[in-house]
Structure formats: C-alpha cells, structure tokens
Amino acid sequence: MSFKTILAVVGVSQSDRDLQVAADISDQVSGHLSALIVGFAPQPTARYATLAPAWIEQRERNLQALGETAKKVRDQLSKREISHDVDDIYAEVAGVNYDIGERALYADLILIGPGAFEDADLKQQIVDGGLFQSGRPVFLVPPGCTPTLKPKTILLAWDSRAQSAHAAREALDLLxxxxxxHVTxxxxxxxLRMSGGEPGADVAIYLARHGIHVTVDTLPSAGRTVTQVLQQHAVDVAADIIVMGAYGHSRLREFVFGGATRSMLEEARLPVLMAR
Incomplete structure (x- = not known):
C-alpha cells in the first residue's frame, strides 16, 4: 500500500533528529506527517511519591518541557513544505500505547526514529500501540542509517506464515x-502445509505477478540467530530496507514478542518495516 499518512511518535528529548527523519520521509512520498510528542510523568517511589511536593514540581517541569517541545516542532515543521499536524500527550500513570494505537488507526505507517529507537520504554509503547493495538506497520530507523521509502533493493524476510504475508502486502508498493x-x-x-516442496517458490510467483523482480535466497543459520543472518545478508546484497512480519501476543497488558521480532527491535542496524 502507499503511505500517505505517517505517524511519527517523538520523545521530548529526541525531537530534533527524529523530526528531521520524519519530515524527510514524509517529503519523499509527498505524505502527511502527523507528529505526536510524548512526555512521561516521573515514576513515583517511596521517596518520590505521587502528590508529594517534589513529584508535583517535577511534573510541572515535564509539562512545561513538553509544551515547549511541541511549540518548537510546530515552528520547525511550518518551515517545511509538507502537510503536517502536531499534537502532544503526557503519560501520567498508564503508558501511552493505547493513545498511540488510537491515533495509528488513521495512519498508514508509524515511524520510530533513531531517538525513539534508543529509548526502550518509548519504543515499547509505540510497538505495542502500533503493531498490536492498531495493526499498523512500523518503520524502524536505527541510529546511523539513511532511511528511505523508495528503496532500490529490499530484503523480504519470509517464513511462509501469515505475518510475513501481511508484511509483504503492506510493502507491496515498495516491492x-x-x-x-530478495525473498530470504x-x-x-x-x-506441504508451510512452504511446499520448494520453499519460497509460492511467494516468488505471487510477487512476480505484481511485476516484482524476485530472487529467492535460502540461508543456513550455522549457529547464528535469525536476526544475525538477515542483517548480514542485507549487508551482502546492499539492501536499503528489511521487510518482515512481527510475532507476539498480548498477555493482559504485557506484550510478548517472538524471538526474531524482539531481537530485531533491539539490534536492527538498518531500516526495518515490520507488520503483523
């Protein structure tokens, strides 16, 4: 599908670089950028309890910083010739994953920029809300890479399961x-039930019908994790992006990721489009 509305979830302290990435990506596809600035309340402790004077003072400082960041983001985006809107949210007790999920219902893609990628708590909230609540794909942009939504070479991680097929459909225009x-x-x-007599042949034929130039690569793990194999192969074929399915489930309010999903969220070295 085409990405016409991009939701960029940005932390207060990472707004500058994540905003730059989000604006550039939106400009590439002539899309609308919806920026959501997220602030978090201080976590109460025995010494720093909720409603204690010190906690209230810190909360006021956080709210002020959030407001200042949102204003700065609006000022910066007003100088870019892209369609955009800016909103902010302050997480008091519960996380912001449900708020992110509600906003993601009206977006085609959720962006996790390099700053949010390095913020484990914020990244968890974005993935929970985006992938598991709204079912929207997320675009991970680790630090040190140049992201694009117009990639020339793509690695499609394939395992003949529904999540992989969904990721391929979400990325069909990119492919x-x-x-x-490279179907990898x-x-x-x-x-017979998983990948037929020739693994990868079915998806290669499906993609070829869409005019996609496909190479099927079958790789041994050789003692490495799936994430390590995929990332090394992406480097070997000079891929601009990895497209993969995300695995996991909700257990009450705790989200549990599959092994490859979890390790890619932690260890990605180049852009990853992940769908569930």
Missing part, C-alpha cells in the same frame, strides 16, 4: 518499485 527483492529464508523446512 513493486524496487529494482530487486533461514533454515526453511519443505512441508
């Missing part, structure tokens, strides 16, 4: 516009 797509499988098992 169709790319020069090459790690230690695939040829079974």
């Amino acid at each position: 169709a516009d790319a020069n090459s797509v 499988m790690v230690d695939p098992t040829a079974t």
